[in-house]
């Protein structure tokens with residue numbers, strides 16, 4: 132089997148960290164772990180010689196940052212767009228800045244990231260996995276306070292369908308996983324005191340298997356991955 136090169140955005144903590152830890156066990160896989168906090172990335176993954184840590188902020192200059200990190204890399208097999216940000220506030224008090232930051236990080240920044248990687252991914256049969264939320268899944272139960280978060284995650288779902296259609300003649304497949312509750316710091320911000328049925332490691336097991344294998348069968352799909360409400 133040929134070795135894969137995999138990019139995980141949002142790898143400094145929570146589910147993204149667990150994804151990289153799992154991927155890194157396969158020493159033939161080359162992993163790029165991205166997030167704003169490079170020190171945290173290095174402290175998480177410094178012991179893995181197959182993990183490359185790089186500082187990356189979805190809130191600005193996406194193409195320029197990625198060009199600096201990936202200029203020597205000709206082929207990317209899997210991109211996992213896991214980074215996300217959450218605002219939990221009554222609708223009327225959400226500021227313009229909070230709306231725009233939520234959309235920039237959860238949707239626009241992901242689209243700009245994908246724009247950058249298209250040329251590097253079309254060379255092989257490749258898979259882009261977008262991590263959305265049950266809050267962004269059409270028809271799911273919605274929760275007060277999450278207007279900026281859930282609507283921006285819904286935009287990510289819509290982008291997945293759009294991209295799969297526009298790029299159906301290429302080698303790139305894209306799918307979107309709408310996660311239910313996983314025990315992370317973000318969950319604690321959204322639902323203080325709530326106990327989730329899954330750990331980041333358990334969810335990472337599913338995401339890694341999906342990212343590595345599902346693109347042979349699935350394209351442009353929005354898939355709920357949830358044991359609970361929320």
Ligand SMILES: NC(=O)c1ccc[n+]([C@@H]2O[C@H](COP(=O)([O-])OP(=O)(O)OC[C@H]3O[C@@H](n4cnc5c(N)ncnc54)[C@H](OP(=O)(O)O)[C@@H]3O)[C@@H](O)[C@H]2O)c1
Pocket residue numbers: 140141142143144145146147165166167168169171187188189190212213214215216236262263264265309310311312313314315316317318327
């Ligand atoms: N936990 C849940 O119950 C749950 C449920 C549904 C969906 N999700 C989704 O699953 C994904 C992971 O969630 P999580 O619970 O693991 O969240 P988390 O613990 O808050 O981790 C979020 C990750 O995103 C990165 N990030 C945030 N802002 C960024 C930016 N501007 N640029 C680059 N990276 C940024 C963070 O790193 P830095 O701060 O170092 O940049 C961190 O590594 C998110 O997309 C979330 O919406 C989670």
